[in-house]
Amino acid sequence: MTIPSLSAYDKLIHYFEQRTQLSDADKDLIKASYKPKKLKKKELLFRQGEICKYEGFVATGSFRLFYIDDKGLEHVLYFAFENWWVGDMASFYEHEPSALNVQALQDSELLVIDEIQKDLLYEKVPSLEKVFRQMTQKHLTVLQKRFLVTVSANAEARFNELLERCPTIEQMVPQHQIASYLGILPESLSRMKKQIAKRERMQ
Amino acid sequence: MTIPSLSAYDKLIHYFEQRTQLSDADKDLIKASYKPKKLKKKELLFRQGEICKYEGFVATGSFRLFYIDDKGLEHVLYFAFENWWVGDMASFYEHEPSALNVQALQDSELLVIDEIQKDLLYEKVPSLEKVFRQMTQKHLTVLQKRFLVTVSANAEARFNELLERCPTIEQMVPQHQIASYLGILPESLSRMKKQIAKRERMQ
DNA sequence: GTGTTTCCTTGATGTAGGTTAAGATATTAT
């Protein structure tokens, strides 16, 4: 049992304080409600078919959330870096089997909460209700944008959109997982990058 | 100026009462906060590039929410029928130009609220904060499912998924808009349906 | 260091769905 890193809780409290006012008592309640959880590279918080029992705040490290279809192909829904949240709301709140796998891309540190603790926390710190409503709205907004880009732009335009929004992604995530995020095969991304490079050499 | 249909408000109150407890005073506050708005077939609540000033509850009729890409192609994000909500949260809360068009598919009746009235309503009826957090979560869940189906299944499987989830859709929405929802062209849907019919004839 | 995965690249070929064009049917407006 390791002593939880103080800075993980500091990041979480900081996240909330940017979005609402908290008393010292509120902060203590928050700290008591979230438990630290470390995952090694490639470890899963939960896998598709299981119930998502925890909502997690990424204190350090990074994650990918992905779905494996019936042909065995992986589809990355999103990557989660520091100060993002990981989980599956449908599964967390409705206790349905999740469609997602949540995997650490490197040794990572989460602060997790289960549904019982979360409902208690909402009761004790009602202002978090608004914070999470807004967080969910933001999440929805991002997903809606992602959906519209996915259905309206070709793979190269989607790649450019990703690079603009997340310029360091290629240093953080292996290329075949970027392909999976873009909705193409690694072979296609490799070919596409070659084409782009060739075009840029000619310019 | 027509007298607002009582049953529109009844449907809205019923919607909220299924999700939380309301006092008579709460119900009066809700009724005073939402304004009736009628749209004729093909009329828009707002169009892409405009700010979404109203969140609307569909009391009667139906809508489609769609995005027009830079090639002029329309992409239906979702259809909204009775007891659903229409709007664009990103635009409504952040006052950004919306990426969406919201269009009535038939003469329809909405109950709409603007951001100021909504914030006031949250203050006066705090239990609605939870209702809308849960509504947003549900919305997110549905969109996530839609995204995963879109990226992992081919057009025919997406069509079957739609028909299973919404068996009367073909009576309610013209075929070219179903194609747009599926992310294919009307010609492709027509061809696909012919193939399916041929296959079924042979079985 | 050497074997073993994992990851990336390249080429040949296949295919779902896009594109273009045209005609056929419905629906709506006057």
Place this chain on the structure above:
DNA sequence: ATAATATCTTAACCTACATCAAGGAAACAC
């Protein structure tokens, strides 16, 4: 009723990306 408009169908051809196959380069394990 008739014209105008919106919707649906069909067919020939095209393209972005998938599939299959194979080899090379890193990273990791012992």
